[in-house]
Amino acid sequence: MEEEVGGEEYLFKVVLIGDSAVGKSNLLSRFARNEFDPNNKATIGVEFLTQELEIDGKMVKAQIWDTAGQERFRAVTSAYYRGAVGALIVYDISRKTTFESVKRWLDELTTHCETTVARMLVGNKCDLEDIRDVSVEDGKSLAEEEGLFFMETSALNATNVQTAFEMVIREIYSNVSRKVLNSDSYKAELSVNRVNLVKNGADSRKSRMNLSCCAG
Amino acid sequence: MGDGLRATAWKLLLGYLPPSRDLWEKELIENRLKYAKLKEELLVSPSQLTRKKVGALSYCDHPADGVVAGPLKRHEISEEDHPLSLGKASVWHQYFQHTETAEQIDRDLQRTHPDLKFFSGDSSFSRKHRESMRSILLLFAKLNPVIRYVQGMNEVLAPIYYVFSTDTNEQNAANAEADSFSCFVRLLSDSVDHFCEQLDNSAVGILSTLSRLSELLKANDEELWRHLEFTTKVKPQYYAFRWITLLLTQEFNFQCIMRIWDSLLSSPYETLQDMLLKICCAMLLCLKSRLLSGDFVANLKLLQNYPDINIEHLLQVARDLSSDPSTYRLSLTL
Numbered sequence: 001m002e003e004e005v006g007g008e009e010y011l012f013k014v015v016l017i018g019d020s021a022v023g024k025s026n027l028l029s030r031f032a033r034n035e036f037d038p039n040n041k042a043t044i045g046v047e048f049l050t051q052e053l054e055i056d057g058k059m060v061k062a063q064i065w066d067t068a069g070q071e072r073f074r075a076v077t078s079a080y081y082r083g084a085v086g087a088l089i090v091y092d093i094s095r096k097t098t099f100e101s102v103k104r105w106l107d108e109l110t111t112h113c114e115t116t117v118a119r120m121l122v123g124n125k126c127d128l129e130d131i132r133d134v135s136v137e138d139g140k141s142l143a144e145e146e147g148l149f150f151m152e153t154s155a156l157n158a159t160n161v162q163t164a165f166e167m168v169i170r171e172i173y174s175n176v177s178r179k180v181l182n183s184d185s186y187k188a189e190l191s192v193n194r195v196n197l198v199k200n201g202a203d204s205r206k207s208r209m210n211l212s213c214c215a216g
Numbered sequence: 217m218g219d220g221l222r223a224t225a226w227k228l229l230l231g232y233l234p235p236s237r238d239l240w241e242k243e244l245i246e247n248r249l250k251y252a253k254l255k256e257e258l259l260v261s262p263s264q265l266t267r268k269k270v271g272a273l274s275y276c277d278h279p280a281d282g283v284v285a286g287p288l289k290r291h292e293i294s295e296e297d298h299p300l301s302l303g304k305a306s307v308w309h310q311y312f313q314h315t316e317t318a319e320q321i322d323r324d325l326q327r328t329h330p331d332l333k334f335f336s337g338d339s340s341f342s343r344k345h346r347e348s349m350r351s352i353l354l355l356f357a358k359l360n361p362v363i364r365y366v367q368g369m370n371e372v373l374a375p376i377y378y379v380f381s382t383d384t385n386e387q388n389a390a391n392a393e394a395d396s397f398s399c400f401v402r403l404l405s406d407s408v409d410h411f412c413e414q415l416d417n418s419a420v421g422i423l424s425t426l427s428r429l430s431e432l433l434k435a436n437d438e439e440l441w442r443h444l445e446f447t448t449k450v451k452p453q454y455y456a457f458r459w460i461t462l463l464l465t466q467e468f469n470f471q472c473i474m475r476i477w478d479s480l481l482s483s484p485y486e487t488l489q490d491m492l493l494k495i496c497c498a499m500l501l502c503l504k505s506r507l508l509s510g511d512f513v514a515n516l517k518l519l520q521n522y523p524d525i526n527i528e529h530l531l532q533v534a535r536d537l538s539s540d541p542s543t544y545r546l547s548l549t550l
Contacts, residue, residue, distance in 0.1 A: 039330025
């Protein structure tokens with residue numbers, strides 16, 4: 001929130017989290033640059049990209065923070081969660097252990113940024129149907145249980161990548177504009193910080209619809 | 217610098233080779249033997265180990281005529297060491313943990329310098345290199361159970377292993393794995409605390425090192441420091457975490473990395489960490505005008521994707537810096 005610049009109307013901070021080697025960095029490079037690098041280096045610490053989108057005629061700039069997956073980095077990377085208003089929690093559909101870690105990642109998110117309102121569970125590598133280890137149903141039901149959006153993606157063949165990011169960003173946008181309609185003080189605050197979100201996380205969680213949308 | 221010369225220089229600078237040349241051969245033979253023994257003891261799976269024990273016994277136990285009468289003999293396995301035992305001390309528990317680490321290492325070795333044929337691809341030599349690096353990292357993880365394997369250690373190992381296995385002396389090249397292991401341990405002894413989560417907030421942890429970088433920048437260029445820290449709020453955590461924990465191995469091309477490491481390892485009056493911080497600070501100073509005109513986004517993108525630069529110039533800037541004020545203060549009080 002503290003690092004806004006430029007003249008965009010909205011600036012949202014989004015974090016990408018999940019176990020190592022689930023494809024976070026490739027999801028981001030697919031979204032921001034339409035590229036996929038089969039030999040991406042492991043992310044150490046955080047990496048950072050921005051992407052602009054037009055929503056309802058407004059320019060929205062997303063600041064996306066890609067984090068290291070290994071447990072050791074959590075203490076360090078969690079600092080980057082501050083001010084995040086959206087999160088994509090990523091697992092690899094061909095490795096069950098990465099799906100089993102999702103709850104720990106959610107806890108992590110709750111601990112470090114209570115304002116996060118738009119959360120999406122992403123089952124990446126859905127091109128690896130032959131060696132699938134997590135069913136679509138398991139993904140969906142976890143998402144429903146936790147009140148998350150859900151989508152399966154493939155950074156490799158670009159399936160659903162754009163859609164997943166856009167959905168999270170639209171959700172943030174609609175949360176913000178809903179809040180703006182309801183509160184003048186919030187509006188004032190928003191014009192100062194531009195990245196600002198629903199202070200009362202629980203409230204918005206209740207009102208959020210679950211949206212499931214899967215490939216394959 | 218020729219690769220044979222560089223390998224020997226690094227071994228000397230890391231203290232792996234003693235200063236006196238007469239002792240080199242003896243030292244190398246001993247260390248290589250030690251490594252082979254360590255590897256055999258620690259990198260063998262429990263079932264292989266059991267088979268081995270039985271194999272050793274069977275010499276005296278086996279009936280001379282080779283006829284097996286009655287129930288077949290089974291391997292002796294204590295309850296504690298059964299694969300389904302939940303005990304933490306169980307060799308299998310340790311082995312499964314080891315497997316998890318091994319898988320993580322494999323995933324990272326697949327993406328270590330993916331642009332270099334030496335490390336990546338399906339060639340038999342790149343496989344062999346990954347296999348050796350895997351053994352080194354696994355062995356380190358086993359010997360350091362608190363730290364185990366942390367992502368990025370693969371990157372720190374890569375230059376050492378590359379330099380040693382391209383040594384023009386064939387015998388040295390053939391023993392690159394053993395020599396790399398010892399030198400990797402020596403190199404990490406100075407910076408291993410950065411890999412340790414428990415120490416993040418301590419005086420030797422990564423956060424403290426990051427603030428030393430900030431101090432160093434402030435002491436050398438307050439204008440740039442102010443612009444980064446306050447005007448654009450680009451904090452060292454955002455870009456220098458990787459610079460420091462990986463000893464700059466993801467910021468430059470491989471030739472440049474090796475050149476930088478020559479300086480890191482050979483600075484006569486300061487530790488590797490102090491020299492590293494100076495180079496990091498110089499990296500900022502060399503981009504001063506661009507950073508001063510950049511905002512948060514532009515600066516962060518620039519520093520996370522450091523541009524091509526004349527390395528000799530960068531190192532000269534680093535050497536010309538005045539020292540880190542906090543170390544200076546420390547040395548005065550001692």
